[in-house]
Amino acid sequence: MSVTTPQGFRAAGVVAGLKSTGAKDVALVVNDGPRHDSASVFTSNRCKANPILWSEQVVRDGVVRAVVLNSGGANCYTGPDGFQTTHAVAEQVAAHLAIGAGDVVVCSTGLIGLANDRAAVLAGVDAAYAGLDPEGGGDAAAAIMTTDSVSKQVVVDGGGWSVGGMAKGAGMLAPQLATMLVVLTTDAVVPAEDLDRALRAATRVSFDRLDSDGCMSTNDTVTVMASGASGITPTLEDFTEVLTRACTDLAMQLLADAEGADHEIAISVLNAATEDDAVEVGRSIARSNLFKAAVFGKDPNWGRVLASIGTTGAAFDPADLDVAMNGVWVCRQSTPSADPTTVDLSGREVSVTVDLKAGDARATIWTNDLTHAYVHENSAYSS
Amino acid sequence: MSVTTPQGFRAAGVVAGLKSTGAKDVALVVNDGPRHDSASVFTSNRCKANPILWSEQVVRDGVVRAVVLNSGGANCYTGPDGFQTTHAVAEQVAAHLAIGAGDVVVCSTGLIGLANDRAAVLAGVDAAYAGLDPEGGGDAAAAIMTTDSVSKQVVVDGGGWSVGGMAKGAGMLAPQLATMLVVLTTDAVVPAEDLDRALRAATRVSFDRLDSDGCMSTNDTVTVMASGASGITPTLEDFTEVLTRACTDLAMQLLADAEGADHEIAISVLNAATEDDAVEVGRSIARSNLFKAAVFGKDPNWGRVLASIGTTGAAFDPADLDVAMNGVWVCRQSTPSADPTTVDLSGREVSVTVDLKAGDARATIWTNDLTHAYVHENSAYSS
Numbered sequence: 190m191s192v193t194t195p196q197g198f199r200a201a202g203v204v205a206g207l208k209s210t211g212a213k214d215v216a217l218v219v220n221d222g223p224r225h226d227s228a229s230v231f232t233s234n235r236c237k238a239n240p241i242l243w244s245e246q247v248v249r250d251g252v253v254r255a256v257v258l259n260s261g262g263a264n265c266y267t268g269p270d271g272f273q274t275t276h277a278v279a280e281q282v283a284a285h286l287a288i289g290a291g292d293v294v295v296c297s298t299g300l301i302g303l304a305n306d307r308a309a310v311l312a313g314v315d316a317a318y319a320g321l322d323p324e325g326g327g328d329a330a331a332a333i334m335t336t337d338s339v340s341k342q343v344v345v346d347g348g349g350w351s352v353g354g355m356a357k358g359a360g361m362l363a364p365q366l367a368t369m370l371v372v373l374t375t376d377a378v379v380p381a382e383d384l385d386r387a388l389r390a391a392t393r394v395s396f397d398r399l400d401s402d403g404c405m406s407t408n409d410t411v412t413v414m415a416s417g418a419s420g421i422t423p424t425l426e427d428f429t430e431v432l433t434r435a436c437t438d439l440a441m442q443l444l445a446d447a448e449g450a451d452h453e454i455a456i457s458v459l460n461a462a463t464e465d466d467a468v469e470v471g472r473s474i475a476r477s478n479l480f481k482a483a484v485f486g487k488d489p490n491w492g493r494v495l496a497s498i499g500t501t502g503a504a505f506d507p508a509d510l511d512v513a514m515n516g517v518w519v520c521r522q523s524t525p526s527a528d529p530t531t532v533d534l535s536g537r538e539v540s541v542t543v544d545l546k547a548g549d550a551r552a553t554i555w556t557n558d559l560t561h562a563y564v565h566e567n568s569a570y571s572s
Numbered sequence: 573m574s575v576t577t578p579q580g581f582r583a584a585g586v587v588a589g590l591k592s593t594g595a596k597d598v599a600l601v602v603n604d605g606p607r608h609d610s611a612s613v614f615t616s617n618r619c620k621a622n623p624i625l626w627s628e629q630v631v632r633d634g635v636v637r638a639v640v641l642n643s644g645g646a647n648c649y650t651g652p653d654g655f656q657t658t659h660a661v662a663e664q665v666a667a668h669l670a671i672g673a674g675d676v677v678v679c680s681t682g683l684i685g686l687a688n689d690r691a692a693v694l695a696g697v698d699a700a701y702a703g704l705d706p707e708g709g710g711d712a713a714a715a716i717m718t719t720d721s722v723s724k725q726v727v728v729d730g731g732g733w734s735v736g737g738m739a740k741g742a743g744m745l746a747p748q749l750a751t752m753l754v755v756l757t758t759d760a761v762v763p764a765e766d767l768d769r770a771l772r773a774a775t776r777v778s779f780d781r782l783d784s785d786g787c788m789s790t791n792d793t794v795t796v797m798a799s800g801a802s803g804i805t806p807t808l809e810d811f812t813e814v815l816t817r818a819c820t821d822l823a824m825q826l827l828a829d830a831e832g833a834d835h836e837i838a839i840s841v842l843n844a845a846t847e848d849d850a851v852e853v854g855r856s857i858a859r860s861n862l863f864k865a866a867v868f869g870k871d872p873n874w875g876r877v878l879a880s881i882g883t884t885g886a887a888f889d890p891a892d893l894d895v896a897m898n899g900v901w902v903c904r905q906s907t908p909s910a911d912p913t914t915v916d917l918s919g920r921e922v923s924v925t926v927d928l929k930a931g932d933a934r935a936t937i938w939t940n941d942l943t944h945a946y947v948h949e950n951s952a953y954s955s
Contacts, residue, residue, distance in 0.1 A: 236882030236890045236906065266878055268891075268907035301875030302908050404862045404876075405883045478861070478942075479787045479950050486951025492684030493787075495649055499619030500788045507619045508651075523619065524651035525685050559861075559951075561944050567862050568869025568942075 191326025191342045194353040195376035197221050197416025201320035202332030205313025207261025207305065213332035214261040215313030218372050219286065219321055220254050224417030227253035228385035229294065230392050232409035238265030239272045240295040243279065244410060247294050251381025256372050256412055257282045257314060258296040258333050260357070262305035265297070265407045274307045281311050285318040296370045296410045298335055298357060330355035333370055336566065341442040345435045350377040350419040352431050356439040358446075369396065369406070369443060373413035373435060378422040387429040388413050395436035398468070400475040401447045401557050411436075444555050449562030452484050454539045455555055462548035466503035470543060471554030473497045481559035484539055489514045489532035494541060495523060504547040511544040574709025574725045577736040578759035580604050580799025584703035585715030588696025590644025590688065596715035597644040598696030601755050602669065602704055603637050607800030610636035611768035612677065613775050615792035621648030622655045623678040626662065627793060630677050634764025636797055639755050640665045640697060641679040641716050643740070645688040648680070648790045657690045664694050668701040679753045679793045681718055681740060713738035716753055719949065724825040728818045733760040733802040735814050739822040741829075752779065752789070752826060756796035756818060761805040770812040771796050778819035781851070783858040784830045784940050794819075827938050832945030835867050837922045838938055845931035849886035853926060854937030856880045864942035867922055872897045872915035877924060878906060887930040894927040 193200050200218045207214040220227075229248040231241050247253065257278055264271045275295050283290040297305065320328070330340040334357055341356040358369035379387070392411055413432070423431075444453050456474050461467035474480055477497040483490035491512045498510060512520040517532045519525070539558075557563075576583050583601045590597040603610075612631040614624050630636065640661055647654045658678050666673040680688065703711070713723040717740055724739040741752035762770070775794055796815070806814075827836050839857050844850035857863055860880040866873035874895045881893060895903040900915045902908070922941075940946075 234879060234882035235884075236878045236893070266875055266903070266906050266908070268905070271907075301873075301879065302903070402861045404860055405879065407875075407879050407882065477787055478785050478946075482947050482950035485947060488951065490684075492649055492790075495619045496617060496684065496788065496790050499617040499790065501618075510619070520649070520685070522651070523649050525649070559947055561947050563861075564865050564868060564942055564944050564947055567865035568871065 191330055192218050192353045192355050192372055192374045193323055193326035194344045195351050195374045195416065197376050197418030198374045199321040199323050200325035200329040201317040201322060202325065202328030203313055203316040203320055205316065206309050207259055213328060214259055215310065215317050216258045216329035216332035217282065217317035217321065218256045218329055220414040220416050222416055224378060224415060225252045225254050226379055226381040226384050226415040227251060227412060228381060228388040229410060229412040230388060232406050234405050234407050236407060238263050238297060238408040239267060239275045240264055240297045241408060241410065242272060243275045244294045247291055252292055253294050253412060253414055254288050254292040255282050255286060256294040256296065258370055259310055259313065260298050260333050260335050262299040262303060263297050263301050263408050264305050265301040267304045271304055274305055274310065277307060278310055278314055281314045294412050298333065298370055298408055301407060326353065326355065333357040336448055338446055341439055343435050343438045345431050347377060347423055347427065347431045350375060350421045350423065352435040354435045354439050356443060358443045369409055371411040371439060375413065375415045376417065376419040377415060377428055378417040378420065379415045379428055383425050384413055384415055387425060387432050390429050391433040391436040395433060395440040398553060399440050399444055399555050400472055403476040444557065447557040448566045449560050450557035451560050452537055452539050452558040453555065454484060454541060454557060455553055456541045457551065457553045458543045458545060459551050460548060461545045461550040462504035464550045464552055467550050467552035468554065469501045470498055470503050470545065471552055473501045474541065475554045475556035478559055484534060485558040485560045487534040489519055489529040489534060491520045494543065495520065498543065503545065505545040509546055513542040515540055574713060575601050575736045575738050575755055575757045576706055576709035577727045578734050578757045578799065580759050580801030581757045582704040582706050583708035583712040584700040584705060585708065585711030586696055586699040586703055589692045590642055596711065597642055598693065598700050599641040599712035599715035600665065600700035600704065601639045601712055603797040603799050605799055607761060607798060608635045608637050609762055609764040609767050609798040610634060610795060611764060611771040612793060612795040613771060615789050617788045617790050619790060621646050621680060621791040622650060622658045623647055623680045624791060624793065625655060626658045627677045630674055635675055636677050636795060637671050637675040638665050638669060639677040639679065639795055641753055642693055642696065643681050643716050643718050645682040645686060646680050646684050646791050647688050648684045650687045654687055657688055657693065660690060661693055661697055664697045677795050681716065681753055681791055684790060709736065709738065716740040719831055721829055724822055726818050726821045728814050730760060730806055730810065730814045733758060733804045733806065735818040737818045737822050739826060741826045752792055754794040754822060758798045759800065759802040760798060760811055761800040761803065762798045762811055766808050767796055767798055770808060770815050773812050774816040774819040778816060778823040781936060782823050782827055782938050783855055786859040827940065830940040831949045832943050833940035834943050835920055835922050835941040836938065837867060837924060837940060838936055839924045840934065840936045841926045841928060842934050843931060844928045844933040845887035847933045847935055850933050850935035851937065852884045853881055853886050853928065854935055856884050857924065858937045858939035861942050867917060868941040868943045870917040872902055872912040872917060874903045877926065878903065881926065886928065888928040892929055896925040898923055
């Protein structure tokens with residue numbers, strides 16, 4: 190159930206000593222072909238980590254033959270020396286595989302502002318290359334975990350071909366993208382341009398709609414590699430649908446494992462004038478600390494939902510908004526409706542539905558509550 | 573030290589029974605003239621409370637003769653019946669003072685989505701009118717407190733005239749404006765148009781730069797009334813300067829009393845291309861839950877500062893940012909500089925300085941840290 194389920198891929202996850210815990214911390218995923226189409230999306234943060242600066246150049250030609258990832262250090266804001274480390278890692282992978290370094294995507298995750306131990310990472314690359322295995326997906330997924338409590342993997346069958354994926358991320362989950370490293374693989378035949386179109390369509394409605402804490406990462410990378418090893422060429426529509434299912438599944442795994450969260454909250458905005466309006470309204474609610482703290486307290490505080498909607502530029506009548514929580518319409522026409530005490534927020538899953546009555550577009554944004562544990566985990570020294 | 577320090581004003585604060593604690597909850601501030609110039613700014617939230625809908629109409633002609641305020645209920649999202657309560661309160665004040673209801677600003681604060689007891693508020697208005705006193709400012713300031721731990725008052729002397737003020741607010745502090753009710757008074761002679769110009773200039777650099785938790789209120793109102801009772805006409809520049817000092821002083825009192833905060837954080841952005849850039853960068857940092865939780869944990873996590881800057885559209889070179897915390901330049905040229913462990917964040921006051929190296933504009937945004945107490949106070953049922 191992983192990146193090595195589709196044919197044509199090998200992977201490994203090894204201990205390189207970057208993590209003080211001694212857990213696996215270097216992963217390698219290799220596309221053995223016959224094709225090497227790829228597509229990637231990266232964080233839109235302008236202050237990017239060194240692996241992003243490197244990988245943005247690598248992916249331009251639509252060819253990626255390997256992705257090497259490390260946890261235990263983000264290699265972010267580490268200057269030219271940090272960039273040299275990224276470059277050296279790509280060269281080391283390329284030398285082993287007898288390919289060009291320009292076909293190697295590099296991803297890093299962990300602490301910001303601290304240099305990675307270059308010798309340790311390079312030794313990890315050697316070990317990972319030696320350990321490459323057609324069954325190695327699980328080890329690779331384990332090696333990219335940071336504060337994740339579980340590894341995240343997915344396989345979606347396309348009928349003779351499949352999409353596999355692994356992800357890491359447990360906080361700093363916000364758009365474009367959530368803080369995450371994601372590697373997706375497929376043995377379908379998908380030319381790079383189609384792969385790019387499918388990936389952007391899939392991330393737009395999955396990872397981009399995850400907004401755990403409003404904080405945008407410096408290292409986010411989602412890369413998909415297509416080996417073509419199944420020999421099957423699905424329609425773009427079919428491939429996009431399967432890829433979207435894989436991305437959505439991984440996104441929900443990230444949401445469920447968000448740092449310190451007690452609740453997974455799905456905010457569905459209905460009858461918006463445009464999809465952009467629906468996303469803007471959903472995101473404004475997802476970023477309200479007051480609303481998120483109320484959900485933690487199991488308080489169906491719909492007033493805080495309306496107060497958030499009011500900060501947006503979306504089309505709606507402020508006097509005619511309806512809000513439901515877990516299916517109970519606690520607010521109709523911007524005034525109290527059903528008794529809020531009938532809303533049971535004791536379960537992990539919470540739904541908020543907003544009816545803007547302004548059109549027929551809709552979107553769902555996923556977020557988490559704001560908890561003592563979130564504050565605790567993110568206030569520990571140099572977490 | 574209050575709204576009744578300038579000549580020409582009387583005030584009162586009484587118990588009307590809106591607060592379950594039995595504390596004062598209705599306040600009245602009356603301008604006895606001879607002039608009745610006024611100016612106001614309101615929340616930019618599109619989902620406004622009923623008192624805002626009323627008061628926005630009242631202030632249009634630049635004449636306000638009284639401000640009546642209640643705590644114990646925000647009268648927000650309470651529909652047409654709630655609006656009738658606001659209207660009735662203004663009429664009651666007007667009848668007592670033999671003025672028009674259209675010269676009475678109404679402010680409410682407290683829970684959203686619950687109707688205020690109209691009879692109780694009206695009885696409170698009667699008692700407040702009966703209690704009006706040229707020394708009543710302190711009682712009025714006490715009557716508008718909600719989760720505030722102390723009342724907020726200020727007087728700034730202009731030389732023969734003065735500005736007095738009172739404020740309430742202890743959370744939901746975000747721009748345009750912080751959640752606050754503010755009444756300012758002056759006995760200077762200031763025509764309404766000048767008063768408006770001065771108030772907008774003053775709030776732009778004080779209340780509008782306070783961003784405690786990123787959440788925009790539904791009830792924010794800042795009203796200034798000028799009685800002209802001193803007979804002195806200051807220059808607009810002098811008046812604006814004194815009014816700005818009064819607003820800044822009240823803003824700092826709000827910051828210091830923010831719900832659950834352990835730290836007051838001043839984020840100064842230097843050498844920006846424009847003041848708007850400086851404000852955008854400062855606000856992005858002020859709204860990073862990760863950064864705010866790190867300050868709570870006394871962790872000088874400058875990486876989270878850079879990650880926030882990177883989400884903005886401001887002009888800067890991502891590879892050439894400098895960041896200081898409490899005067900220690902922990903980041904130069906977007907890489908580690910001074911040892912972060914030398915930064916002492918044990919005190920309440922924290923300064924963050926960002927050098928964008930893109931121009932000569934600057935701005936300071938004030939915020940608080942994200943603490944267990946914040947989560948606790950805002951997760952209690954129907955807080």
